[in-house]
Amino acid sequence: MKEQDLENILETLRQKRPVFVSEADFQFALAWSIQSKFKNAEIRLEYPPEYDPNVHIDILVKIGVDWYPIELKYKTRKCEKEIDDETYFLKEHGATDVNCYRYLKDIERIQRFKKVPQFKRGFTIFLTNDLRYTDSPKKEDSIYKDFSLKEGLIKEGVLAWDKRASKGTMKGCEKPLTMDSKYSVYWKMYSQLDDSKTGTFKYLINTIEKE
Secondary structure, rough: OOHHHHHHHHHHHHHHHHOOOHHHHHHHHHHHHHHHOOOOOOOEEOOOOOOOOOOOOOEEEEEOEEEEEEEEEEEEEOOOEEEOEEEEOOOOOOOOHHHHHHHHHHHHHHHHHOOOOOOOOOEEEEEEOOHHHHHHOOOOOOOOOHOOOOOOOOEEEEEOOOOOOOOHHHHHOOOOEEEEEEEEEEEEEEOOOOOOOOOOOEEEEEEEEEO
């Protein structure tokens, strides 16, 4: 399974599911779509790897002897959307700085999965209708500039909070993150529900290779 396969799956999925109720809803729908494309695949949700049973990988795809872990983020702005006679009430997740950190933490988590012999490659996916993620932080010297997911950036090396970041901001996300490769930030269109500021969904995919 390659990144292009996931992009094709998302393209097919958006025609049926342009929006999701929650991250769990997105997780299940994506896993089902992967199974539909790869008939011989075995799918596991919330998989705890042997090297750290306290970690749970959102989706693990097993195809033959190869394993493909996938981590997901689904962050939304508060809104109400009606699609095909179904009403979706989306939450306000906010905390763009912390959620950027947590997405990059997903990459770091998949990097650790490389120690599993069956690992072939892994993926992280961020889906959102909060387009603040695709822009620069409001201040050039923002405390989370290392974690920014602005379009066109390259994430590499050690990423850390600015020394001005408060303990409250960093709570649970204090540790610097290490990217063992270069990861490009390139957002793609997922769906366009309407012309409002909450009506456009974009997604970001990064691939973690075995090396």
